[in-house]
Amino acid sequence: MNFAIVEDNRVQAEVLKALLKSEGHVVEIFAEGQACLDALKERTFDFFVIDWSLPDIGGDEVLKQVRAVCGWEVPVVFCTARTEEESAADILRLGADDYIPKPVRYMEFMARIQALLRRRQATRPTLLRFGNIEADLEGRRIRVSGVEVDLTQREYDLAIVFLRNVGKVLPREELLSKVWDRDTDVDSRTVDTHASRLRKKLGLGGENGLMLSSVYGQGYRLDTVRAG
Known part of the structure; x- marks a missing residue:
């Protein structure tokens, strides 16, 4: 999963990053809120x-x-030295899912992160539908007009990333980290090849209700359109 750590204490941020990376997550640190x-x-x-x-x-x-x-689906945890009851209540009322007092106890930090991830997984939808395309997340299969499409593991993973981010530009680097995070011998051309295959296999030229476009100098965006 992709984590954003918004923390101006570099040492603290690097420790949290190392902990999360040890569990296989991708982590980006921001020293300022606006940068995030x-x-x-x-x-x-x-x-x-x-x-x-x-x-x-x-x-x-x-x-x-x-x-x-x-x-509201994306989990948010606050790490803060403001641990008095009123501040903690304010954090939760504002929309945070949890808060962890500083100094951070690292085993507790990871336990709380894992608990939120389990909760998120339990509440996520098991089906995604757009136009004529249906993705069965539990069965790891995608159907077009009710017919299952033969996809490789990477093609399926890439398709799900697109379907979960309809309308949003996804840089090639982000797609590489989400789908090929443990492979070091792939580059952006791999994304282009797989995107091209998905266009053909899923009919992402608008005919099935979705259009996959290349955004010059940025990446790809999947948009809903009226099926032809």
Whole structure:
């Protein structure tokens, strides 16, 4: 999963990053809140860890914008030295899923992260439908007009990333990290090849209700359209 850590204490941020990476997650650190919000215009994250006190804008403002852009499905945890009961209640009322007091106890941090990930997995939909395309997430299969399409594992994984981010530009680097995160011998041309295959196999030229477009200098975007 893609984690965003919004924390201006570099040592603290690097420790949290190392812990999350040890579990196989992809992690990006932001020392300022606005830098994280700017990144949301181009990239997607599956989980946010936010410090309340940041050098530019408050963590509460970051949280507000994250909810506006990413919705309420994405987990958000606050790490903060403000541990009095009133502050903790404020954090949760503002829309955080949990908070962890500083100094961070690292075993507790990972346990809380894992608990939220389990909860998120349990509440995620098992079917995605757009136009004539239906993705069965439990069975790892995709059907077009009711007919199952023969896809490789990577093609399926890439298709699901697109389907979960309809309308959003996804940079090639992000697609590589989400689908080929443990492979070091692939580059952006691999994304282009697989995207081209998906266009043909799933009919992503608009005929089935979805259009996969290459965004010059950025990446790919999947949009809903009226099926022909």
